[in-house]
Amino acid sequence: MKVEAKPSFPTTTVVKTGADLLVELLIQEGVEKLFGYPGGAVLPIYDAIYRAKEKGAIDHVLFRHEQGSIHAAEGYARITGKPGVVIATSGPGATNLVTGITDAMIDSLPLVIFTGQVARNVIGSDAFQEADIVGITAPITKHNYQVQSVQDLPRIVKEAFHIASTGRPGPVLIDMPKDISQAMVTSEPKAASLNLPGYQPTLKPNPLQIKKLADSIANAKKPVILAGAGVLHAKASAELATFARAHKLPVVTTLLGLGSFPGNDPLSLGMGGMHGTYTANMALYNCDLLINIGARFDDRLTGDLESFAVKAKVAHIDVDPAEIGKNVATQIPIVADAKEALIELNKQNIPSLDLDNWWAEINQNKEQYPLWYKNHQDTLCPQWLIEEVHKATNGDAIITTDVGQHQMWAAQFYSFEKPNRWVTSGGLGTMGFGFPAAIGAQLAAPDNQVIAIVGDGGFQMTLQELGVVQSEKLPIKIIIVNNGALGMVRQWQEKFHGARYSESLLPTQPDFVKLAESYQIRGIQVDNKADFLAALPEFLACEGPALMECRVPQQENVYPMVAPGKGLNEMMGVKP
Numbered sequence: 343m344k345v346e347a348k349p350s351f352p353t354t355t356v357v358k359t360g361a362d363l364l365v366e367l368l369i370q371e372g373v374e375k376l377f378g379y380p381g382g383a384v385l386p387i388y389d390a391i392y393r394a395k396e397k398g399a400i401d402h403v404l405f406r407h408e409q410g411s412i413h414a415a416e417g418y419a420r421i422t423g424k425p426g427v428v429i430a431t432s433g434p435g436a437t438n439l440v441t442g443i444t445d446a447m448i449d450s451l452p453l454v455i456f457t458g459q460v461a462r463n464v465i466g467s468d469a470f471q472e473a474d475i476v477g478i479t480a481p482i483t484k485h486n487y488q489v490q491s492v493q494d495l496p497r498i499v500k501e502a503f504h505i506a507s508t509g510r511p512g513p514v515l516i517d518m519p520k521d522i523s524q525a526m527v528t529s530e531p532k533a534a535s536l537n538l539p540g541y542q543p544t545l546k547p548n549p550l551q552i553k554k555l556a557d558s559i560a561n562a563k564k565p566v567i568l569a570g571a572g573v574l575h576a577k578a579s580a581e582l583a584t585f586a587r588a589h590k591l592p593v594v595t596t597l598l599g600l601g602s603f604p605g606n607d608p609l610s611l612g613m614g615g616m617h618g619t620y621t622a623n624m625a626l627y628n629c630d631l632l633i634n635i636g637a638r639f640d641d642r643l644t645g646d647l648e649s650f651a652v653k654a655k656v657a658h659i660d661v662d663p664a665e666i667g668k669n670v671a672t673q674i675p676i677v678a679d680a681k682e683a684l685i686e687l688n689k690q691n692i693p694s695l696d697l698d699n700w701w702a703e704i705n706q707n708k709e710q711y712p713l714w715y716k717n718h719q720d721t722l723c724p725q726w727l728i729e730e731v732h733k734a735t736n737g738d739a740i741i742t743t744d745v746g747q748h749q750m751w752a753a754q755f756y757s758f759e760k761p762n763r764w765v766t767s768g769g770l771g772t773m774g775f776g777f778p779a780a781i782g783a784q785l786a787a788p789d790n791q792v793i794a795i796v797g798d799g800g801f802q803m804t805l806q807e808l809g810v811v812q813s814e815k816l817p818i819k820i821i822i823v824n825n826g827a828l829g830m831v832r833q834w835q836e837k838f839h840g841a842r843y844s845e846s847l848l849p850t851q852p853d854f855v856k857l858a859e860s861y862q863i864r865g866i867q868v869d870n871k872a873d874f875l876a877a878l879p880e881f882l883a884c885e886g887p888a889l890m891e892c893r894v895p896q897q898e899n900v901y902p903m904v905a906p907g908k909g910l911n912e913m914m915g916v917k918p
């Protein structure tokens with residue numbers, strides 16, 4: 343491929359610009375949707391998008407803020423397993439992506455992000471809208487690039503999609519100086535081949551380690567599986583179910599692992615961790631063999647590490663070797679893709695286990711200490727409303743959330759029976775994630791019911807994306823759990839800061855119904871059970887988008903809870 347240095351004098355042999363080449367490469371990668379926002383440094387790319395869009399070769403969704411575009415791309419990636427592709431301009435456009443990039447990194451979501459950059463000859467001169475996005479994102483991307491020659495573009499794009507979506511998925515950023523996008527490509531580029539000797543994720547488990555785990559299972563009296571998002575990334579739910587059922591193993595899921603194993607299965611103990619079930623946490627505390635499949639022993643899951651799984655031998659299956667032994671000493675490390683490991687485990691000849699005593703202990707906890715809440719007569723209880731949404735959708739809707747109390751209630755009370763129905767910001771805990779993520783999920787799954795369950799606080803961080811719902815005519819349903827507060831902060835202040843509600847109450851709020859209506863979205867407000875039940879069927883069934891503001895009591899707390907610094911065996915607020 344030859345490159346003409348001076349773009350202003352195209353020769354007759356010019357076939358396309360660097361930007362056209364970029365868009366072509368995206369189409370070759372199978373990209374159907376771009377999530378983005380234009381600006382000076384990406385004008386050539388938007389010109390190329392215009393041409394490709396006219397031919398119907400690619401679609402672009404215009405957001406109202408770059409943060410919205412990247413959370414939507416995360417929602418798209420979570421539902422499809424394919425990289426979400428984001429475009430933003432240099433400087434403020436690029437820095438507006440930083441929260442989403444960090445979110446995708448910690449929750450292992452595949453993204454390929456293109457940022458515009460000032461032309462190479464002014465990089466480092468504090469040029470207009472210049473920001474060192476490669477430097478800024480070095481610790482929050484799986485990999486990043488700045489393109490130095492248009493000839494490198496085919497290779498870089500190919501590598502970026504490969505790195506983002508293989509092994510432990512994550513975000514990859516490509517910084518595109520404007521002169522590269524404008525460069526004239528004078529002959530057809532050769533297709534790039536992958537050559538990444540330093541990046542070879544281990545997918546197949548070591549057979550000796552699998553055998554060691556099988557032997558440990560055969561000898562276990564109190565085994566438990568901890569299923570994390572790695573099971574979902576590896577599309578290994580069926581293999582997990584076969585494994586658990588073959589040996590009658592109890593299954594705890596992490597917050598991000600919800601749906602990797604059916605929440606209504608008798609073998610399911612529900613979610614573990616800070617707001618997990620008492621049964622799940624006591625099983626993690628008392629087990630003698632902990633089989634972690636694709637979870638990263640996050641502190642919200644483990645509680646105090648000093649008392650975490652202290653009686654157990656720990657096996658950890660993870661495609662990212664850096665996760666194994668990071669927080670919890672691990673006796674059986676297995677570096678592998680969760681599906682590959684489960685396929686091998688399912689071939690092992692493990693004698694049938696006698697777990698009757700273990701199950702008796704677990705089932706007694708299940709019976710005596712289920713998730714609970716005070717179900718007041720008429721008051722619209724947030725936990726109850728989530729149970730009603732579950733009933734009305736047969737547990738089949740895609741649920742996205744913001745971060746806070748409503749997120750924990752959704753995790754607790756919308757029993758996830760199927761994989762890829764749950765889109766939440768786990769590791770970073772990003773308020774404002776839920777609504778734009780729902781947009782991405784709906785674009786990924788146009789025929790699914792998508793419900794964004796958001797907080798009154800979080801929704802106000804990204805509600806500008808109502809404009810996208812309006813323009814794209816997306817049938818998203820938005821449920822605002824309005825407690826007039828930054829509820830989770832209020833709860834911690836109540837419990838741990840002497841009920842001094844410092845800056846956590848939201849006494850003034852917009853009229854959410856009018857706000858929705860101003861975007862031609864149906865809006866309704868309810869504040870009691872009867873009105874909620876009367877409105878719900880039509881709300882869910884209506885063809886277009888709709889927003890329901892649910893006024894719930896401010897003082898409601900999320901229970902049970904492992905207080906900060908406490909162990910999983912020290913839960914407060916379990917059912918009396």
Ligand SMILES: Cc1ncc(C[n+]2csc(CCOP(=O)(O)OP(=O)(O)O)c2C)c(N)n1
Nearest residue numbers: 746747748771773797798799800828829830
């Ligand atoms: C971007 C961001 N800022 C601050 C926080 C800290 N934080 C965690 S939960 C929460 C309150 C969320 O309020 P709301 O969205 O109304 O949800 P609720 O807890 O009331 O259900 C805050 C401020 C955060 N997680 N993310």
Ligand SMILES: [Mg+2]
Nearest residue numbers: 797798827829
């Ligand atoms: Mg709130």
